[in-house]
Amino acid sequence: MDRQQEFVLRTVEERDVRFVRLWFTDVLGMLKSVAIAPAELESAFEEGIGFDGSAIEGLTRVYEADMIARPDPTTFSLLPWRGETQGTARMFCEILTPDGVPSLADSRNVLKRAMDKASEKGFTFYTHPEVEFYLFEQPVEGGRLVPIDHGGYFDHVARPAGHDFRRQVITMLESMGISVEFSHHEAGPGQNEIDLRYADALNTADNLMTFRTVVKEVALEQGVFASFMPKPLADQPGSGMHTHFSLFEGDRNAFYEPGAQYELSKTGRQFIAGLLHHAAEITAVTNQYVNSYKRLWGGAEAPSYVCWGHNNRSALVRVPMYKPGKSNSSRIEYRAIDTAANPYLAYALTLAAGLKGIEEGYELPEATEDDVWSLTDAERRALGIKPLPQNLDSALNIMESSELVAETLGEHVFEYFLKNKRAEWDEYRSQVTPYEIKRLLQVL
Numbered sequence: 001m002d003r004q005q006e007f008v009l010r011t012v013e014e015r016d017v018r019f020v021r022l023w024f025t026d027v028l029g030m031l032k033s034v035a036i037a038p039a040e041l042e043s044a045f046e047e048g049i050g051f052d053g054s055a056i057e058g059l060t061r062v063y064e065a066d067m068i069a070r071p072d073p074t075t076f077s078l079l080p081w082r083g084e085t086q087g088t089a090r091m092f093c094e095i096l097t098p099d100g101v102p103s104l105a106d107s108r109n110v111l112k113r114a115m116d117k118a119s120e121k122g123f124t125f126y127t128h129p130e131v132e133f134y135l136f137e138q139p140v141e142g143g144r145l146v147p148i149d150h151g152g153y154f155d156h157v158a159r160p161a162g163h164d165f166r167r168q169v170i171t172m173l174e175s176m177g178i179s180v181e182f183s184h185h186e187a188g189p190g191q192n193e194i195d196l197r198y199a200d201a202l203n204t205a206d207n208l209m210t211f212r213t214v215v216k217e218v219a220l221e222q223g224v225f226a227s228f229m230p231k232p233l234a235d236q237p238g239s240g241m242h243t244h245f246s247l248f249e250g251d252r253n254a255f256y257e258p259g260a261q262y263e264l265s266k267t268g269r270q271f272i273a274g275l276l277h278h279a280a281e282i283t284a285v286t287n288q289y290v291n292s293y294k295r296l297w298g299g300a301e302a303p304s305y306v307c308w309g310h311n312n313r314s315a316l317v318r319v320p321m322y323k324p325g326k327s328n329s330s331r332i333e334y335r336a337i338d339t340a341a342n343p344y345l346a347y348a349l350t351l352a353a354g355l356k357g358i359e360e361g362y363e364l365p366e367a368t369e370d371d372v373w374s375l376t377d378a379e380r381r382a383l384g385i386k387p388l389p390q391n392l393d394s395a396l397n398i399m400e401s402s403e404l405v406a407e408t409l410g411e412h413v414f415e416y417f418l419k420n421k422r423a424e425w426d427e428y429r430s431q432v433t434p435y436e437i438k439r440l441l442q443v444l
Contacts, residue, residue, distance in 0.1 A: 029342025132239035147190025231294035238295025256330035274357020281402035284395035
């Protein structure tokens with residue numbers, strides 16, 4: 001037993017922890033959990049906990065259902081909403097086959113494989129997400145969604161509900177060792193943003209799964225309703241998860257080059273070129289629901305077109321420069337990912353796309369500083385600016401032919417994801433919507 005496992009066992013005993021929740025994530029990014037008693041913890045570290053993988057979305061097939069969840073002791077944390085005494089802790093798990101091999105269907109393992117590939121090239125992949133979400137009054141069946149306030153971007157609204165909500169979420173996150181950098185009211189009524197501090201991509205993805213859970217728990221406690229739906233209100237901005245990326249070689253930021261344009265190195269430029277080149281292929285994963293495309297094509301600075309620019313918030317990739325001359329601040333921002341994405345798969349694919357740009361020496365096109373939304377189709381074509389997929393069906397068709405996505409996700413996750421999302425699209429397009437009834441019923 002290693003020292004971290006010993007620390008967990010000692011803490012569980014000293015803090016009178018009564019339940020330990022083992023967390024893992026299915027292919028669609030939904031959190032799964034099984035609780036064990038402290039007496040079972042040592043065995044869980046050594047042998048894992050067996051479960052029926054065929055009951056979990058995309059994890060395995062019925063005839064090979066036995067799977068093992070083995071907790072990662074480095075992810076141990078107490079759950080603050082479960083109380084100070086006789087509490088509950090959690091750990092994320094590795095999903096293994098019965099012979100102890102990492103499961104190819106484990107989305108956390110997909111990201112670990114991508115990060116291992118980066119590590120072989122000497123890189124560590126760091127991410128910094130800006131997470132947006134809406135707060136509503138408790139919804140009534142058949143009723144409209146009512147935001148908890150009518151504030152806008154950076155507003156200090158008179159009603160304190162949003163401030164209290166963010167404060168409680170941040171307090172819980174920080175008690176779990178998750179650092180928060182900023183928080184504020186976003187552009188939509190009842191819309192909020194909380195930005196997590198830089199961490200390596202695996203820790204960030206774990207933190208995002210925890211973040212979603214904390215937000216939902218605080219919402220329940222405060223009697224409001226929190227949603228990470230990409231576009232819950234048709235006439236208001238959608239909720240994105242703009243993420244800042246950087247690659248480090250040891251302590252050196254590989255994206256930084258003093259004196260270069262925007263202080264962006266050749267490596268950084270090639271990474272952006274890789275993201276742009278493969279953006280359409282990875283969009284089905286970074287924006288995995290039919291509703292995601294209501295955000296991407298709903299205006300409000302949503303990144304609908306494949307281009308990059310410096311401080312251009314209509315571009316897919318932005319190069320911020322808040323601290324000129326400070327090497328560690330050089331980074332890029334990818335703006336397509338929405339808050340409903342599976343963070344493990346989204347970060348695995350964005351990393352793979354960027355690394356491909358470095359490996360193949362992709363050339364970065366000219367930056368776009370115009371408001372891309374204000375250009376005509378002819379102007380965009382003249383500039384070589386292509387659109388992202390306009391709906392889930394188009395995104396899936398492009399993904400299906402992508403060698404990069406298939407290789408990064410692995411055959412099992414790749415095929416399951418396509419199958420599940422095809423079913424979602426088929427179900428969606430068969431619906432008769434209220435818009436159609438209102439627009440056509442009386443006139444046809």
